[in-house]
Amino acid sequence: MRAARITLIVVLVLGAIFVGLDRIAVYVAQNKAASQAQTSEGLTDKPKVGIKGFPFLTQALSGKLHHVTINADGVAAASGGRSVQVEDFHADLYDVKLSNGYSEAKADRATGEAKISYEELTKAAPDGITVSYPGGGATDTVRITGSYLGTHLSVLSKLSVVDPKSGAAPNTIQLHAEGLPKEFTALGLETKLRNQIDFTPELTHLPAGLGLTSVTTGPDGITIKFGGHGVVLAG
Incomplete structure (x- = not known):
């Protein structure tokens, strides 16, 4: 019984460590993705990126994220050379496939909405x-x-x-x-x-692919x- 209890404690501790590492990894990934999106799209503010589902590490290793959300302001609209700001930009991305050393990403399906005052x-x-x-x-x-x-x-x-x-x-x-x-x-x-x-x-x-x-x-x-x-x- 003592051996069983020790085994259970070890499993629980390792599980807690894995959860902690997983949450750290997803935080780093979200922050890096937000910074890259801000730079590549020329956004005035850094968007908020959320990677859903647990655990993140197994999703990343498999090269496929089940659900990613993006919330941003500062997305541009244009007409006749004029630029205006879009508010409350929100996108849901599903089954995001990662490839080429995580430098490429494509979502199987995406939906979202935005507002213009x-x-x-x-x-x-x-x-x-x-x-x-x-x-x-x-x-x-x-x-x-x-x-x-x-x-x-x-x-x-x-x-x-x-x-x-x-x-x-x-x-x-x-x-x-x-x-x-x-x-x-x-x-x-x-x-x-x-x-x-x-x-x-x-x-x-x-x-590209979003309309x-x-x-x-x-x-x-x-x-x-x-x-x-x-x-x-x-x-």
Whole structure:
């Protein structure tokens, strides 16, 4: 019985040591991955990387991580050479395969979402245009206000994700006015007016294989969802 108790104590101690080493290893791996992501993607702040599942060491040795999460701010969106900031960027990566001495990583599947405030979205708009929430529980429209030819303008604009098969840049959002005031259309100014108020912000710095799937509006800004398969994270 004494030998059995000694064996049990040794096993428990070794288990505790393994757990401690495992947690240290995952902390180091998370921190290194976050630093590399910040450098390679030019982020203003270091993202938070979480490697889920236990134990980490056996996952690393097998070359496959079951679930990795990324939370970041400072991801960029661009439109017409203008850069805006994306808030609350969150991604879930599943079955991340590591190869080439851990210098390459590819996720079998990934999902996530990010937010852009109306203040930031206005920065991506043409000069003189303000983007805001129209109210009324809208989920796919924003209000565009400004002036054109000295006349005040206020129209509803519908948001949608542009199909990359259309030839547009990947990961692009389209804002398209649903209706234009008659005082402009009657003068044949529809095309010129649309060139002023319709625009297409593009979400940049997304890993290869990750694409936008939907965009919705709310009181605090727009929420973009994305997903993909075979998402290249490094290498």
